[in-house]
Amino acid sequence: MLIKYSNQPVPRSIATPPYSLCYTEYLKNNPKSTKSFGLWQDLCFMPQQTTTIPTIDFEKIRKDFPVLHQKVNGHPLVYLDNGASGQMPVQVADRIDLYHRYEHSNVHRGIHTLSQNATDAYELTRKNVQEFINASSHEEIVYTTGATDSINLVANTFGAANLREGDEVILSEMEHHANIVPWQMVAERTGAVIKVIPVTDSGDLDMDAYKDLLSNKTKIVAVIHVSNALGTVNPVKEITDLAHEAGAAVLIDGAQSVPHQKVDVQEIGCDFFVFSAHKMCGPTGFGILYGKKELLDAMPPYRGGGDMIDKVSFEETTYNVAPYRFEAGTPPISAGIGLGAAIDYLNSIGMENIETREQELVNYAVKRLSEIEGLRMIGESEHRASVCSFVFDHIHASDLGTILDKRGIAVRTGHHCAQPILRRFNVPATTRASISFYNTEEDIDRLIDGIHYAKTFFE
Numbered sequence: 001m002l003i004k005y006s007n008q009p010v011p012r013s014i015a016t017p018p019y020s021l022c023y024t025e026y027l028k029n030n031p032k033s034t035k036s037f038g039l040w041q042d043l044c045f046m047p048q049q050t051t052t053i054p055t056i057d058f059e060k061i062r063k064d065f066p067v068l069h070q071k072v073n074g075h076p077l078v079y080l081d082n083g084a085s086g087q088m089p090v091q092v093a094d095r096i097d098l099y100h101r102y103e104h105s106n107v108h109r110g111i112h113t114l115s116q117n118a119t120d121a122y123e124l125t126r127k128n129v130q131e132f133i134n135a136s137s138h139e140e141i142v143y144t145t146g147a148t149d150s151i152n153l154v155a156n157t158f159g160a161a162n163l164r165e166g167d168e169v170i171l172s173e174m175e176h177h178a179n180i181v182p183w184q185m186v187a188e189r190t191g192a193v194i195k196v197i198p199v200t201d202s203g204d205l206d207m208d209a210y211k212d213l214l215s216n217k218t219k220i221v222a223v224i225h226v227s228n229a230l231g232t233v234n235p236v237k238e239i240t241d242l243a244h245e246a247g248a249a250v251l252i253d254g255a256q257s258v259p260h261q262k263v264d265v266q267e268i269g270c271d272f273f274v275f276s277a278h279k280m281c282g283p284t285g286f287g288i289l290y291g292k293k294e295l296l297d298a299m300p301p302y303r304g305g306g307d308m309i310d311k312v313s314f315e316e317t318t319y320n321v322a323p324y325r326f327e328a329g330t331p332p333i334s335a336g337i338g339l340g341a342a343i344d345y346l347n348s349i350g351m352e353n354i355e356t357r358e359q360e361l362v363n364y365a366v367k368r369l370s371e372i373e374g375l376r377m378i379g380e381s382e383h384r385a386s387v388c389s390f391v392f393d394h395i396h397a398s399d400l401g402t403i404l405d406k407r408g409i410a411v412r413t414g415h416h417c418a419q420p421i422l423r424r425f426n427v428p429a430t431t432r433a434s435i436s437f438y439n440t441e442e443d444i445d446r447l448i449d450g451i452h453y454a455k456t457f458f459e
C-alpha cells in the first residue's frame, strides 16, 4: 500500500519516546522552535523535500497508533468509529506524557520558570491552530473544551447579545444535537425563531429552500460542514456568502471536517468555526472556537472566574481581552499541548494527502457496501467524506453492531446525536462506519465479511 502523493515530509521511524529528554531542555537548545512537539518532529521526520515526490507509507503511519494493534474479542481490532473519536498516535501521547512528567505547572499566572514554560507550550497551540485553519491572528483562536462548548459559547454570548424577539436562526436538518440544542435554549430566552434547511433524498442541503429561508430577519446561520450521520460535505462557502448577503452571521460546525480535509476559515469567510481535538488525533476535553476578531472583541464574556478578568473589585470588574476573556479558570493544559502535537502530526502527513487517502477508502467502502443485498445507504451525496451510514430492513443496527463487535469490528450504531436527520430518512438508527487515514482496505473487507456473517445469522 504505497501511495504517491505530494512533496510532504516522510515519517522516518517510530522513534523511542524521549523520556530522558525534557522539553524545556529542548526549548533551550531550540529557542526559535514554534513547534509544540518540535523534538519529535526532528526525530521522526525527514526534512521537507522539494525536488522529489516522496511516498506516503500509510502502512507505516498506522504503526504510530498502538491502539490499532491489539485484539478485541479475540480478533485484530478494526476501528471504524473515527467519527465518534479518532485515535491518538504515539507522538501525541508522548508529548502529553512529557508535559505531565517534566513540565506540569499552571499557566498564565506563574512567575517561576516551570509555569512560564508550561504557558509557552500551551500558547504555542494557539499559533499552531491559527496556521492550521488559516485564521488571520492567533487572537481569533479561543480555547474551549470541544465543539459543543464552542457552540454554547457563541449561542450564549453572540447569540444572546444579538437576538431579539422574532429574529431568526437558520440551522439545517442534518445538524448534530450540539448545533441544535444551544440555539433552541437561546431562542427560548430571546424569543428568536429557529428555521430549518431541509435535506434532499440524496442527503444534500436543499439550497433553494435555504435561499428562500434567508431574509432580513435572519441573524445567524449555523450549519454543519461535514455531516456526522450522512457524510455529506456541505458547500459552506456558498452558504456563508448567501448568509452575509442577507446580513446574518455564520457559524460552521467543523467537528467532522477539520480531521479530514484542509480547512481555510478565511476562504470560507465564516464568522465562527468550531471543532474538537479528540476527533483529530488529539486528546478529549479540548476544542477550538475560531471567531473573527472584531466579533470576539465585541462579545460579552461567557463564564466568570480567574484568568478572564482585567481587574476585580466588589464595586466593578473589568474583563480581559479576547480570546482570554472566554477562558475562565485553569484550563486542560496537557490537552491543549496535545492538540498542538496532533496538528504537527497531521501536518507532517499533509492534510491533502489525508483527504486523498480517505477518499480512496470511502469510495472503496461505498462500493463494497452497495454490493450487499438488502443494505440501504443513508446519505448518498456526491460530496461525501469519511462516513458511511446504512440500514437493513430486517436487522436492527444495534444487533449488527453487537455482532460486528464480537468479531473485533468497532462501528457506531444509533442516532449519532442527530435525531432529526434520522427521522427525515424514517429510520430510528443506522450503522455507521467512519474512516480515517490509518484504516486500510483490509479493514473494509473485514467489515463486509462481518456484515455477511450477521446476515446469515438473521436470515
Ligand SMILES: Cc1ncc(COP(=O)(O)O)c(C=O)c1O
Residues within 6 Å of the ligand: 083, 084, 145, 146, 147, 148, 149, 176, 178, 179, 224, 226, 227, 228, 253, 255, 256, 276
Ligand atoms: C458534527 C459534530 N458536531 C459536534 C459534535 C460534538 O463534539 P464534542 O462532543 O467533541 O463536543 C460532534 C461529535 O460527534 C459532531 O460529530
